[in-house]
Amino acid sequence: MRIYLDHNATTPVDSTVVDTxxxxxxxxxxxxxxxxxxxxxxxxxxxxxxxxxxxxxxxxxxxxxxxxxxxxxxxxxxxxxxxxxxxxxxxxxxxxxxxxxxxxxxxxxxxxxxxxxxxxxxxxxxxxxxxxxxxxxxxxxxxxxxxxxxxxxxxxxxxxxxxxxxxxxxxxxxxxxxxxxxxxxxxxxxxxxxxxxxxxxxxxxxxxxxxxxxxxGTRLTSSLTGGRQERxxxxxxxxxxxxxxxxxxxxVAVDKLNGETSRLGRLRDRLESEILCNVSGAELNGTGQRVSNTTNISGVADPL
The missing domain is CATH 3.40.640.10 (Type I PLP-dependent aspartate aminotransferase-like (Major domain))
Known part of the structure; x- marks a missing residue:
């Protein structure tokens, strides 16, 4: 089973989007x-x-x-x-x-x-x-x-x-x-x-x-010249x-946003807790208010 953990780079396309x-x-x-x-x-x-x-x-x-x-x-x-x-x-x-x-x-x-x-x-x-x-x-x-x-x-x-x-x-x-x-x-x-x-x-x-x-009311100049699309x-x-x-x-995002945000937050907190408690020298990077889908942990690797 493959697990994809790089959603900040790009995400899988939802099946309904593919069909559309x-x-x-x-x-x-x-x-x-x-x-x-x-x-x-x-x-x-x-x-x-x-x-x-x-x-x-x-x-x-x-x-x-x-x-x-x-x-x-x-x-x-x-x-x-x-x-x-x-x-x-x-x-x-x-x-x-x-x-x-x-x-x-x-x-x-x-x-x-x-x-x-x-x-x-x-x-x-x-x-x-x-x-x-x-x-x-x-x-x-x-x-x-x-x-x-x-x-x-x-x-x-x-x-x-x-x-x-x-x-x-x-x-x-x-x-x-x-x-x-x-x-x-x-x-x-x-x-x-x-x-x-x-x-x-x-x-x-x-x-x-x-x-x-x-x-x-915000004025912008167009960075592309040509037709009059997009106002x-x-x-x-x-x-x-x-x-x-x-x-x-x-x-799709609107429909699932609140529930998915809470679910991912719980998973993130659990993952961070397990790593910080069980991996010597692990440190969490970034404190305060964060998006629920992102974690960043660093540490010193054991020498080979």
Whole structure:
């Protein structure tokens, strides 16, 4: 029997998602931008998926922008905010040192084009201290980006407090929620952020599809030029089958989230207790509030 313990990297695709993607690929091949029946059938699938993803995030369907995954969502958030802020003279970005490369390398690229960046340190549990953000932020800061939960140790960041600091200085706040959406209760509006990234394959959906939640009224420039899809925020013919699969994965996650979160939390606590009690030198990395599906334990291996 094989046991898969790498769900933060990717997850198995739910069987209902597989069926949905297969059926759409076979039966619903119209372009969602077309006005004829085939196209409108495809558009209806996009609308249904948008509503499902919005329900997962406690959001409105009009706030959901479909993308090619978490990396593209992060790029759209950062580059889109930068494109709006640059003419106003705000050319400073802030992120934590432990962000995904999709965030860090995007900011690094912008620094090659006249932007400045500040990187916030984290403590032993991987948490950003809000006072560090308060020190780093200026009236020239366009965007702050801090992940919702760390993919290695699972600790949750004080996003609401951090976002409040950003807004006090007129900056937008983005959080990469790839490791929490579908696994931990996420309400974009309650977090107080402006932009939130998710990826389908992290919660039993297909690879190559994700979404960016954009708070109503938040202005972004598109990182892709072309057609007017996704309310002019993401050009290109939509991946209808993948998006439909993402919508079903979101529905499945909503239906099982509370019970599954509790079940995984109990299993995680039991595993950690057994290891810490029975393995000499084992140490738990990350304390405080954590997502229930993640554990990180280190120790000194016995010499061979």
């Amino acid at each position: 993607v297969s059926n759409v690929l076979r039966d619903c091949y119209g372009n969602a931008s077309s006005v004829h029946t085939f196209g409108q059938s495809a558009k209806a699938l996009l609308d249904d998926a948008r509503a499902s993803v919005a329900a997962l995030l406690g959001a409105q369907p009009a706030e959901i922008v479909f993308t090619g995954g978490g990396t593209e969502s992060d790029n759209l958030a950062i580059r889109g905010a930068a494109g709006v802020s640059s003419p106003n003279g705000r050319r400073h970005l802030i992120a934590s040192t432990i962000e995904h490369e999709a965030v860090l390398n995007t900011i690094k690229d912008l620094t090659r084009h006249g932007w400045t960046a500040t990187y916030l340190p984290v403590g032993a549990s991987g948490i950003v201290n809000p006072s560090d953000l308060q020190t780093a932020i200026t009236d020239q800061t366009a965007l702050v980006s801090v992940m919702h939960a760390n993919n290695e140790i699972g600790t949750l960041q004080p996003i609401t407090e951090l976002a409040s600091i950003a807004h006090t200085h007129g900056a937008l706040f983005h959080t990469d929620a790839v490791q929490t959406a579908g696994k931990y209760p996420v309400s974009a509006s309650e977090l107080g952020v402006d932009l939130l990234s998710i990826s389908g394959h992290k919660f039993n959906g297909p690879k190559g599809v994700g979404a960016l939640w954009v708070r109503r 002019n925020r993401r050009a290109g013919t939509e991946n209808v089958a993948g998006i439909a699969g993402l919508g079903v994965a979101a529905q």
